[in-house]
Amino acid sequence: GESVGLHLPTLSVQEGDNSIINCAYSNSASDYFIWYKQESGKGPQFIIDIRSNMDKRQGQRVTVLLNKTVKHLSLQIAATQPGDSAVYFCAERDYGQNFVFGPGTRLSVLP
């Protein structure tokens, strides 16, 4: 399940299940979005990106969905593995501006 509070929002999933991490963005003019994965003690790692002229993009085991109507972005991870445990950040960019990062979601994969 997902919990939100004083700490970083956390999503706990069983190993092998699919994960869905959500991100609500604020700027309707944002035209480019990136998902980053940050493992403990490391820098953010690029996972997948999507431009505003698309609503879905697939990578290896990951899919990003973009719903511009409700300003919502999601990252789906298929067959979640222990190595997927990390904090996931979405980042949005308004054309001509710099990226703005979301608050992040911690994904915890249970054995």
Add this chain to the structure above:
Amino acid sequence: DTEVTQTPKHLVMGMTNKKSLKCEQHMGHRAMYWYKQKAKKPPELMFVYSYEKLSINESVPSRFSPECPNSSLLNLHLHALQPEDSALYLCASSQVQQETQYFGPGTRLLVL
């Protein structure tokens, strides 16, 4: 080479010390960035260099001084820091400003 490297990995300094953080990339990227990240928070943009010129300074205190000696290197000079400056300092680069950024592993800084 698709890597951004940062040195040192860890740094402990006193409030009267002067130290420097270093960042290097050999991807031919012409934009480089410094971010500050506190625990359980997203990265916060500090500085942007575009074609070796300072493009953005996000109202960062003068005790942080960036430098871009050439298109591959980015430094962050630190002087008279405060304990609240303790954080993970991340460097990133992109082909040009506002395009996809690739991050280094960060320098974990502790100010005593």
